[in-house]
Amino acid sequence: MKKALLLCSSHNDLGLVRALRKLGYYIIVTGNRADLPGQKWCDEFILADYSDKEKILEIARKNSIDAIIQCCNDFGVYTAAYVAEKLGLPGYDSYETTLTLHNKDLFKEFAKKNNITSPVSTPFSSEKDALQHLDTCSYPIIVKPTDCSAGNGIHRADNKAEGIKYVQEAFLKSRAKRIVIEPYVSGTQHGFCTFLRNQKVCAICSNNEYSFLNPYRVEIDTYPADNFEIVQNKLVEQIEKIAHILNLKDGIFHLQYIYDGKDAQIIEVMRRILGNMYHVPGNALTGIDWEYWETRARCGLDLSAFPSVVSQEGCFAYKTILAPKNGKIKSIEIPSRYNKHLDSVFMLKQSGDLIENNMSEPVGFMFFCFPDQLTMKKELIESYVNDAVTVE
Template identity: 30%
Template sequence: MKKLMILGGSSFIVPVIEKAHELGCHVITCDYLPDNIAHKYSDEYCNVSVIDKEAVLEAARKHKIDGIISFACDPGVVSAAYTAEKMGLPFQGPYESVRILQDKGLFRKFLTDNGFNCPHAKSYDDKKAPFDDIDFFDWPVIVKPVDSAGSKGVTRVDDPAKLSEAIEIALDASHNGRFIIEDFLTFKGSHSGGDFFTIDGKIVFGALEDQLFDKNSSNPYTPAMLIWPTSMDKEDDKALHEELQRLMYALNMKTGIYNIEGCIGADGKPYIMEVSPRGGGCRMAEIQHMAYGENADLIGNEIRMAVGLPLTKIEEGKCDGYWVQFDIHSHTECDRVLKSLRIEPTIEKKYVKYSMIIAKPGDIVKPFTGANMTLGDVFMRFDTREEIAEVMSRSEEWVLLDYED
C-alpha cells in the first residue's frame, strides 16, 4: 500500500484524502492543529509545523512515505518540495524552483530577470526601507507578505502616508517577516486563474476562469466568485498561456497540479501574478472536474504523480455550460455570532450542484479579509453568462445569513 503524506488539515483536502483512499493509499496528514477537520478522515496524523521543512522531512522518513503533496496549503509547499527532493520522490519541480515560485519577492525578480512582463516590485524585511523607494513605484501600490496566499495581508495604498499601516498588516500575515510592494496593476477584463496540470513541464490542462471581487467586503482584493470558462478573448488567452508555458520550461518544472493567477494588463500585455505547485483552495480542482468532465481529474492525477502510479488521460475539453464557484462570506465589519446559514431552496434546486457549508450556528463570523474567512462554498451551473449576472447580483437575497443579536 502506497503511503501519501498531505501537508495541511483544512476541509479543502478532505476530497483529496477520499480520492487517495479510492486509489488504495494510506494517508498521513500533517500540521500543528490536531483538531483540523481533515485529520478525522486520514489514516494517521502528524503534529508537525508545515513550514518547518526539516521536521516535515524527519516525519516523512519516519513514516517511510511514497509521496508528499501540500494541497490547498500554501505554507507547506516549500517543505513538501524539500522533502520530496531529499527522499528522491516525485514533485512538480526542483526545490529551488519551487522556492522561487513560493516567495513573491524571488518570483518577481525571476520574472524581471527572464524577460517576463512584471510590475515594479521590491521585497523588504526592514519596515523603514520602502520610504527610500517612494519614487521607484508607480502609485498606487499593493503591499502584501511574500509568503502568504488567499489575499491575506493584502492592502492597496494610494497615499505614501498610509504605507506604514499596510506594511504592518502584511507582516501580521507573514511567516518569514518579509513583505513586497509592487505597482497596482490595472487589468483588461477580469483577473484570471485556475488549477493547471503539467506533464514533463508541458501544460496539458489550463482552463482559465474569471475572478470576481466583492467591492463591499472588508478586503476587496479577495476573490469572492470564480466563473468558468473565462471571458478572456482567444488572443489574450493564448498570449497568457504562452507566457505560463515559457515559465514552466524556464524553471524546469515537471508533472503535477498548479494554482495559477494572471491577467492581461490595461497595456494589453500578459502578466503572470502567481504560480504555486499545489491545488488551489475553494475546491477549484473539483469544480473543474465537474465542468470539464472525466478527463479533468486533476486531484486523482496529482495523487498518482506523488506516489508513482500511472496517470490517467488529462485534457481540457469543452466546459459543460457556465460554472460558478461562490465563496459564501459575510459583509460584517466586526465579529458576529452566527445564528443560521442556508441557501434559498428555489436557487439551490435550480442552480446548485454542490455545496459545502463549513460555518455552524454559534461560530464567530469574522469580516471577509481573506479566503480563510469563507463560510462555505457552492458550485453552481448556468446556461448563460447573462443568467449568472442576474442571479449572482442578488446573492444577498438567497444566501440566508442570520446573526445572534
C-alpha cells in the same frame, strides 16, 4: 501497502484524500487539528505543523513513507518539496525552484530576468527602506507580503499615508519579513489553471475572480474566464517557458492574471491545488478530476492515461458564504433565489459558531451550474448580496 504522508486534510484537501484512498495508499495526515473534514478517511493522524519542514522530515523518515502530498497552502508546498528532495521522493520541483515560484519577490525577479509578462515589483527586507521608497512612488500602488496567500496583508495604497500603514502591516504578516511594492494595474482579475506533462500544457481551466467583502480575497469564481481565448496562447507559451527554464515536474501549474483589455499581466503563480474548493466547479467545467491527477503526479505515478483532449464546456461557479460581521452565528439560510441553479452546498460552520474574522473566514461554499454566462453574471455578480448568514 504503500504509505503517503498528506500534510493537511482541510475542506480544500478533500480531493487529495479521496485520490489517495482511490489509489490504495495508507494515509498518514498531519496538522494542528485532528477534526478537519478529511480526517475520517485517513488511517493515521500525527499532530504536527506542516510548515515545520524539519519536523515533517522527521515524521517522513520515521514512517518510511513512499510519497508526500502537499496541501492547499504555500507553506505545505515548501515542506513537501524539501522533504521530497531530502528523501529522494518523486513528483516535486527542487526546493529552490519551489521557493522561487511561491515567493512573490523571488518570482518577480525571475519574471523580470526571463521576460515573463508581470508587473515590475520592488522587493524589501527592511521596513525602513520600504517606507523611504514610498516617497518615490506614483500612486496607487499595491503592497504585498512575499509569502502570504488568500489575500492576507495585500492592500492598495492611494497615497503615502496609506502606504505607510500597509507597509507596516505587510511586514507583520510576512513570516520571512519580506514584502514587495508594485504599481497598481487596472483591469479584471482571472485564474488560469493548467496541468503540465513533460513541461507542456495539456489541460486548462480558466475563471473570472470577484472580490466584494474583502477586495484581496477571492469570494466568487465563475468558469470559464471571459475572453480566455484572447490570452490563452500567450499564457500557455509563458507557462511552458517557465517550465522549460526551471525544469518543472508534471502536475498543476496555476497563475492569476490581470487583463487590461489588451494583455494579460501575471501577478502570481503556484504549484498546488487551489483554495475555496476551486476544483469542484473546475472538474465539472473540464470533465477531469484535477486532484486525482495532481495526486498521481506527486506520487510519481504514470500519467500516460491523462485525457488527450480536455475542453472547457458549460458555465459553473462557486460563491463563498461569508458572515457580514464578526460574532456568533445566529442562523444560516441559503436564499431561495439560488435554487434553480444551485448544484450543492458545503458547510464549514453552523449556528452557534463564532466568527472572528468575517473578511477571510468562510462559513461554507455554494456551487452552481448555469445555462449561460449572462445568467451566471446576472445572478451572482450584478445582483450580488451577502445575506445567507446572520450574526448576533
